[in-house]
Amino acid sequence: MSSFNVYIGPIHPALKEPIGFTFEVEGEKIVKANVNLGYNHRGIEKLLESKTWLQGAFVAEHVCGICSGAHHGCYCQGVEEVLDIEPPKRGLFIRTISWELERIHSHLLWLGVFFHESGFDTLFMYTWRDRERTMDLFEELSGRRVVYSLSTVGGARRDVSEAFLSKLKRQARYFRERADFYERLVLNDTTVLARFSNVGILSREDALALSAVGPTARASGVLKDVRYEEPYGIYEETPFRIITRREGDALAKTLVRIEEIKVSAEILEWMADHMPGGDVKVKIPPLAKAPPVEVISRVEAPRGELLYYFKSTGGTRPYRVKIRTPTLANILPIIKMIEGGYIADIPIVVASIDPCIACCERVTIVDKDKGEKKVIPKRELIRYSKEWFKRNLKELRGERL
Amino acid sequence: MKEWGFAWREAIRRLVSKAFTVQYPFVSVEAMEGYRGRIEYYMSKCTGCGLCALVCPAKAITMVKNDKIKPGRRMPVFDLARCCYCALCAEYCPSKAIKLTKDYHLVGYRKEDVKAKVIE
Amino acid sequence: MEVREVEEVISTVEEGAKVEVDKWGRAWVKISHSKLKETLKALRDKGYTHLSAITGVDLIDDNILEVLYHLLPERKDLPYLTVRVTIPRDKPVLPSVTDLFPVALLYEDEVYDMLGIKFTGHPDLRRLFLPEELPEGVHPLRKDFKGSIYKEVVK
Amino acid sequence: MKRSLWAFHVNTGGCNGCDIEILDAFTPRYDVERFGILLVGTPRHADVLFVTGPVNSKTASRLLRIYEQTPDPKFVIAVGTCAATGGIFTGAYNIAGGVDKVIPVDAYVMGCPPRPEAIIDAVVSLIRKIEGGGNGGKGS
Numbered sequence: 169m170s171s172f173n174v175y176i177g178p179i180h181p182a183l184k185e186p187i188g189f190t191f192e193v194e195g196e197k198i199v200k201a202n203v204n205l206g207y208n209h210r211g212i213e214k215l216l217e218s219k220t221w222l223q224g225a226f227v228a229e230h231v232c233g234i235c236s237g238a239h240h241g242c243y244c245q246g247v248e249e250v251l252d253i254e255p256p257k258r259g260l261f262i263r264t265i266s267w268e269l270e271r272i273h274s275h276l277l278w279l280g281v282f283f284h285e286s287g288f289d290t291l292f293m294y295t296w297r298d299r300e301r302t303m304d305l306f307e308e309l310s311g312r313r314v315v316y317s318l319s320t321v322g323g324a325r326r327d328v329s330e331a332f333l334s335k336l337k338r339q340a341r342y343f344r345e346r347a348d349f350y351e352r353l354v355l356n357d358t359t360v361l362a363r364f365s366n367v368g369i370l371s372r373e374d375a376l377a378l379s380a381v382g383p384t385a386r387a388s389g390v391l392k393d394v395r396y397e398e399p400y401g402i403y404e405e406t407p408f409r410i411i412t413r414r415e416g417d418a419l420a421k422t423l424v425r426i427e428e429i430k431v432s433a434e435i436l437e438w439m440a441d442h443m444p445g446g447d448v449k450v451k452i453p454p455l456a457k458a459p460p461v462e463v464i465s466r467v468e469a470p471r472g473e474l475l476y477y478f479k480s481t482g483g484t485r486p487y488r489v490k491i492r493t494p495t496l497a498n499i500l501p502i503i504k505m506i507e508g509g510y511i512a513d514i515p516i517v518v519a520s521i522d523p524c525i526a527c528c529e530r531v532t533i534v535d536k537d538k539g540e541k542k543v544i545p546k547r548e549l550i551r552y553s554k555e556w557f558k559r560n561l562k563e564l565r566g567e568r569l
Numbered sequence: 570m571k572e573w574g575f576a577w578r579e580a581i582r583r584l585v586s587k588a589f590t591v592q593y594p595f596v597s598v599e600a601m602e603g604y605r606g607r608i609e610y611y612m613s614k615c616t617g618c619g620l621c622a623l624v625c626p627a628k629a630i631t632m633v634k635n636d637k638i639k640p641g642r643r644m645p646v647f648d649l650a651r652c653c654y655c656a657l658c659a660e661y662c663p664s665k666a667i668k669l670t671k672d673y674h675l676v677g678y679r680k681e682d683v684k685a686k687v688i689e
Numbered sequence: 690m691e692v693r694e695v696e697e698v699i700s701t702v703e704e705g706a707k708v709e710v711d712k713w714g715r716a717w718v719k720i721s722h723s724k725l726k727e728t729l730k731a732l733r734d735k736g737y738t739h740l741s742a743i744t745g746v747d748l749i750d751d752n753i754l755e756v757l758y759h760l761l762p763e764r765k766d767l768p769y770l771t772v773r774v775t776i777p778r779d780k781p782v783l784p785s786v787t788d789l790f791p792v793a794l795l796y797e798d799e800v801y802d803m804l805g806i807k808f809t810g811h812p813d814l815r816r817l818f819l820p821e822e823l824p825e826g827v828h829p830l831r832k833d834f835k836g837s838i839y840k841e842v843v844k
Numbered sequence: 845m846k847r848s849l850w851a852f853h854v855n856t857g858g859c860n861g862c863d864i865e866i867l868d869a870f871t872p873r874y875d876v877e878r879f880g881i882l883l884v885g886t887p888r889h890a891d892v893l894f895v896t897g898p899v900n901s902k903t904a905s906r907l908l909r910i911y912e913q914t915p916d917p918k919f920v921i922a923v924g925t926c927a928a929t930g931g932i933f934t935g936a937y938n939i940a941g942g943v944d945k946v947i948p949v950d951a952y953v954m955g956c957p958p959r960p961e962a963i964i965d966a967v968v969s970l971i972r973k974i975e976g977g978g979n980g981g982k983g984s
Contacts, residue, residue, distance in 0.1 A: 173582075205901045208857045211936040213803075213836070214829055218935060223626035226655045230932050233861025233957065249713060277864065294814030296871040297589055303868075304601075311603045314861045314957050318657045325660065326603070352575060379792040392739070395766065454624040454661060464715055464759065464771065466741075475759065477744050488830075490794075500792055506752045527815035589866045593961050594968055600959070627925075627932045652924055653932040653956045657907045669941035678973075680928050680944075683954045819938070820901050829937050837937045839901045 174511065189518065193511060203499055203504045216489040221247050222321055222454055224486065228476075229315055231491060234277060237270040237313045238469035239491075245400065246323045246465030246476045250458045250486075257444045259323025260401050265336070265439055266310065266318045267467070268432040272343050273302035274470035275425045278522045279350060282422065285515040286363050291353075298346050301339055308332060321456075323449025333440040339388045340433040340440070346431040354422055364419035368505035368517030371416060378504060381497045382472020384521045388416035394468040405442075406435045425522075455484045469494050471522050494557075495523050528560040605654045607672040608685040609649045614666035617642035621658035621667060627651050630658060647685035649675060651677040691766050692716060694752050698735045702727045708770075716768040716835075726784050729758065729772065733789055736763045737770060743796035745763040745804040752778045758786070764773040775792070785811035826842060848880020849971065852890035852914070856907050856943065861957040862924035866894050869899025871962040876964060879971065887913040892967070893920045895949075898939040898949075904946050911947040912969040919950045921966050928952050 174191045192200040212231055216224050225247065229240035241263050248255055255263075280295035303313040310316035310326060318324055354360050370380065375388040385392045389412055395403045396410045411427040413420040459482040465476040472494030479488040498521040506517045591598060600606060621632040622645055633641035635644035645658075645667075659667045670686070677683045695716060695824050699706045703724045720728050723836050737760040744757040758772040776783060785808035787793045795817075797808045802817035805828035816823060821840045829838060870883055884890050886908045899907060909955045911920070922943045925931035926962050930941035943949055950973075953966045 192693060206820070206896075207900065207906070209818040209902075209938050210857060210900055210933050212933070213831060213940040214834075215933065215936040222624065222657075226626040226653060226657065230653070230859045230861070230956075232866060233859045234857070238859065293872050296868070297873065298869075300871075300873050307601045307604065311656070312654070314654075314865060317858070320648045349579065350576070357576075370673075376738060377791055378895065379741070379790065394662060397761070398769065452619065452831060462711075462717070463713070463770070466769075474743065474744050477742070477757070477759070479746055488744075488746045490742065490744040491982055496795060521849065589872045590878070591873060592878070593874060593964050598961055608956075611911065628934060646930070649954055650928040650952070651931055651934060652954075668982070673955065673959045673962050674965055676962055676969060677952050678950065680952055683952065687938065818902075834937075839904075839938055839940050841906045843899045843940065 180421075189513065189514070191506070191511070196510045196512075198506055198511065198514070201503045203502065213489055213491060217486060220454065220484050221251060221456055221458060221486065224489065225319075225321055226317055228489075228491070229317055229491070233314050233520055233543060234274050235270065235469045235474075237266040237318065238467050238474050240317060241267055241319055242465050242467035242469075242474050242476050244321050245467065246463050246478050247458075249463045250466065250478050250480050251321065251452065251456055252459070253322050253450055255323040255450060256446050256448060257402070258327075258446045259319070259448045259450075261439055261443055262309075262324035262326070262328060262448065263319040264402055264406070265317060265328070265436065266306075266366065268331070268435045268439075269302055269305060269309075269336075271432045271470045272429050272436075273299055273306070273413050274522075278425060278470075278519075281335065282516075282519045282522075285519040286360075286549065288360070295350070296395065298343070305332075305336065305339055308335075319451060321468050322452050323447075325449065327448050328443070334444060337437050337440045340436040343433045346429050347426050347433070351423065352424045354419070354426070361419065363516065364422060365417055367418045368509060368514050368520050369415070369417045370501050370505050374504050375416070375501065378500045379497055380472075380501045381494050382469070382522075383421055383428065383500045384472065384501055386412045387420035387424045390416045392473070393427075394466050394473050398466065401466065402439075407438050418471055418516050421520045422519065457484055458486075459484065471495055472497060495521070498523070498531070596684065598669065602671075604671045604673065605656045605669040606676060607670050607683075608649065608652065608658075609668045609670050609688060610645065610647065610685055611666045611668075611688050612644065613689065614634050614664045615644065616664055616666075617644060618663060619643065619645070620661050621645050624657050624661045625652075626655060627653045631652070649683045649685055650680040692768060693769060695732075695735070697769065698731050699728055702731055710768060714718060714768055717773060718770065719773045719775075722774045725772075725774050726786065726789070729760075729786055729789050731827045732760060732770070732772070736767055737761065738763055740790040740796070741791060743800055745800040745806060745830065746834045747804060747830060748775075749778070754778050754781050754804060756783060756806065765784055769831070780802065781806040783808055785809060785814075787811055802828070804828050805831065847854070848882070849891045849919075849967065850882050850884045850889055851892040851894055851967075852884055852887045852910075853866075853894045854896070854907060854910055856887035856895060856903040856927075857939070858898035858924065858926045860896075862896040865957045865960055866896070866923060866963060869963050874960040874964060876967065879964075879967065881967060887911075888915065891918060892916050892970070894923055894963075895920055895943045895947075896923045896927050897901075898926040898933050898936075898941060899943055899946055900938045900940070905939060905945050907943070910934065917974075919970055920947055921951045921953060921963075921970065922949045922952045923952055923963060924958060925956050928954060932955060 174193055183478045190202040191198050199496055225243050228243035229236040232238045276299040280292040283291035306316050307313050310318035322346050370388045372389045375390045382568040393410050395408055411424050462481045463478045467474045477490035481487045619632050622632050629648045630645045632643040633646045657671045675683045696708045705721050706718055706720050708718045710716050739761040741759040741761050746755040753775045755775045760770045797811055798817040800806050801814055855898050869969055872898050927943045933939050951966045951970050
């Protein structure tokens with residue numbers, strides 16, 4: 169069986185970000201997979217070395233548009249430790265509201281793209297319509313729908329009104345109902361079940377060995393969540409339960425993320441009731457000087473553990489800032505999950521780790537040219553995978569259900 | 570579909586409920602209170618201190634010599650094609666001379682067409 | 690936090706290694722680069738199974754390159770540990786730890802690309818996310834790197 | 845041009861905030877398909893290129909290739925301040941600092957990211973400009 173390379177990307181219609189895949193296939197089976205990135209690298213770490221401590225927060229939030237709140241909050245939390253500032257509790261509450269609301273919006277966005285990649289476009293429109301409510305909440309809370317720059321070094325930049333908090337509680341209940349609806353849908357729809365279960369399985373040992381993070385690891389039974397291991401900010405007090413499953417396939421990843429929408433909704437409701445009074449931030453001078461110190465700040469972004477390392481040698485600018493994004497840790501698990509699968513599973517497995525390429529412009533393994541090349545645009549890949557799936561539904565049903 | 574009733578109910582409920590689409594250009598849509606859009610700069614209040622240019626993360630504000638405020642004083646010029654609309658300048662301006670309005674129609678055929686609103 | 694336990698494990702490999710804990714409960718330890726692999730192996734068997742990240746820092750004033758290995762323990766009573774290793778700036782070579790932590794394949798690729806530290810024994814060491822046609826000695830996160838890579842590559 | 849515009853979306857290394865706002869414009873609330881704008885799979889079927897991101901060193905050649913693959917008459921809309929001048933990433937070592945350094949651009953939508961309504965504004969004004977006889981593609 170001669171094997172040839174299937175190239176997808178780097179610029180791809182359904183793939184919102186530039187990422188290059190090369191799959192070495194023999195017939196339908198994928199023998200080897202390589203990911204080729206670097207198309208999204210802007211040199212932010214070097215740029216951060218030329219920004220002051222305060223400005224850096226607003227550059228760090230542009231690492232990724234979907235999890236900008238996580239990057240922004242993680243940077244501000246780290247710099248508060250560097251400058252030894254204690255943000256007021258109300259400011260921390262507002263920052264955590266932006267974290268949890270962003271987890272709901274990011275998971276809903278992922279659910280829509282995941283349904284779209286496996287061919288259910290109506291569900292893509294349904295989920296993204298529900299997501300519009302989080303965008304309205306963000307616009308009211310922070311003044312902008314995406315990249316909200318809500319917190320700053322020393323707390324939060326805007327206060328929340330009582331009316332907003334009651335609206336937040338109503339919307340949190342709505343998100344829980346929608347999460348129930350999608351969970352029942354995913355568990356009852358035979359085509360969704362057949363498409364997602366036993367696809368791209370990541371065993372617990374592989375997840376541990378490859379240091380996978382976030383829902384990808386939790387779906388394989390690995391108890392890893394920064395809010396659980398090392399509760400930062402106000403996560404000691406909020407009601408939090410870690411969600412894990414054992415199967416490790418795409419269905420388990422979907423259910424873990426849908427369940428996490430409910431957990432985030434519960435946290436939002438709890439926070440709306442227990443919001444403390446007081447002011448919102450401690451104002452710092454724009455050219456604040458920092459003592460020579462090293463700090464690591466870790467936050468649970470929607471895709472996993474996000475780590476910022478600061479090194480300051482005294483002065484108004486950081487000496488070195490290291491950003492390790494969650495998607496970077498989940499790239500090797502893609503290759504482990506996809507080898508041995510079919511071409512039709514490529515879109516599902518790749519989307520199942522919720523790759524945020526803007527986050528992780530760090531990984532590339534260049535392929536080895538063997539055999540002739542064949543380029544499939546992704547839209548045809550989805551159409552092809554739907555047809556291939558219909559043809560083999562009966563025989564597959566036996567194998568997968 | 571083992572239990573397909575609820576999905577049909579959802580579809581029918583969506584069918585009968587009001588359309589979710591906002592017919593945008595024919596229906597005018599206002600951004601919410603506190604939206605950070607086009608910059609409004611009040612030249613009368615400005616003292617030319619340059620704190621906004623110092624604090625801007627995108628280096629979008631340049632201080633330009635301008636005698637309108639006081640002879641020999643410098644005035645900030647906002648490059649909206651570089652600005653990241655974070656409103657740090659408005660927050661740190663001591664004389665509250667900068668405000669970000671709700672105007673989000675920042676479209677132009679050339680980069681220079683999108684300008685900040687300068688009020689004497 | 691069982692800092693004594695961690696110190697015993699490390700001192701089995703290298704005597705006199707002192708673990709400092711900063712006021713946020715993070716443990717930092719400095720070891721010589723020749724003992725890197727054994728220390729990481731001992732720590733991994735102890736419970737530090739998750740390698741969070743590898744950070745490269747260019748301390749140009751003391752003419753050394755510093756590499757930090759951030760380790761996350763499985764047991765909640767062990768502190769979050771960072772192992773620090775320094776190598777001379779003109780001879781940037783370190784043993785690769787991909788056999789202990791497979792995920793290091795990515796992190797070491799990044800540190801090589803950004804700082805030019807060669808990891809011996811790394812299965813696939815190459816320029817990670819900068820264009821391949823970039824000349825050998827250009828490593829942007831070095832303090833003496835000025836200018837733009839875009840202008841060099843795209844005429 | 846009487847037919848409806850077909851769009852192709854190119855992300856050249858931005859933070860994907862503008863990309864999800866462009867995608868948002870296709871979801872039920874804004875629904876740009878009312879104007880017949882469709883997101884197509886390849887640049888060969890496209891009339892409008894939505895370009896986001898400050899063009900980093902590896903995507904520059906791809907962007908140029910895509911621009912040449914798009915059949916004439918073609919129009920380019922640079923969405924977001926990154927696509928206009930590199931925005932918040934000015935000074936980073938791996939970016940060109942704007943899409944117009946690689947291909948001619950017809951319309952700019954500022955904002956970081958711009959609202960879907962602003963993107964609809966740009967497309968509608970572009971349609972009006974085309975019907976007004978302007979043949980675009982030359983940055984006219």
